[in-house]
Amino acid sequence: MAADAPTKITFFEFLTPLVASGKKTITIRDVSESHYQPGTQVEVYTLESHIKVCDILILSVEPLAFDDINEFHAAQESLPLDELKHLIQQVYPDQQCLFLISFSLIDAGISSNTNSTNYLVIQREFCAF
Numbered sequence: 001m002a003a004d005a006p007t008k009i010t011f012f013e014f015l016t017p018l019v020a021s022g023k024k025t026i027t028i029r030d031v032s033e034s035h036y037q038p039g040t041q042v043e044v045y046t047l048e049s050h051i052k053v054c055d056i057l058i059l060s061v062e063p064l065a066f067d068d069i070n071e072f073h074a075a076q077e078s079l080p081l082d083e084l085k086h087l088i089q090q091v092y093p094d095q096q097c098l099f100l101i102s103f104s105l106i107d108a109g110i111s112s113n114t115n116s117t118n119y120l121v122i123q124r125e126f127c128a129f
């Protein structure tokens with residue numbers, strides 16, 4: 001099932017303190033990075049220097065249109081909405097069909113098996129925009 005799910009994810013270095021502190025609980029990626037599987041543990045690395053930052057548990061992966069990105073997402077990104085949209089436009093220019101990946105921080109020292117947060121399994125097929 002999740003045999004080929006990725007086990008690593010990179011974030012821009014300047015965003016990694018937000019991930020490691022649990023303040024940032026979503027990321028918005030394109031289809032090439034939409035293959036994370038809910039329930040799996042993923043290692044977080046900095047994009048620029050490939051330094052391991054922490055581990056996260058993938059909670060859900062669901063389609064999200066660029067135009068539907070709102071204040072709710074910005075709060076979960078721990079970024080101002082205009083900054084978030086500007087960043088996404090720079091990384092994924094002219095891409096309307098994006099994916100919202102929700103995750104929770106796995107605290108160091110706590111086994112991932114003890115983290116049984118309910119997670120959503122959402123069909124990828126409904127990316128109809």
Ligand SMILES: CC(=O)Nc1ccn([C@@H]2O[C@H](CO)[C@@H](O)[C@H]2O)c(=O)n1
Binds near residue numbers: 015026028047
């Ligand atoms: C290969 C690689 O690392 N790419 C990306 C892509 C996106 N992001 C961040 O995710 C959120 C939504 O896009 C924003 O906060 C972005 O800045 C990131 O950190 N790194």
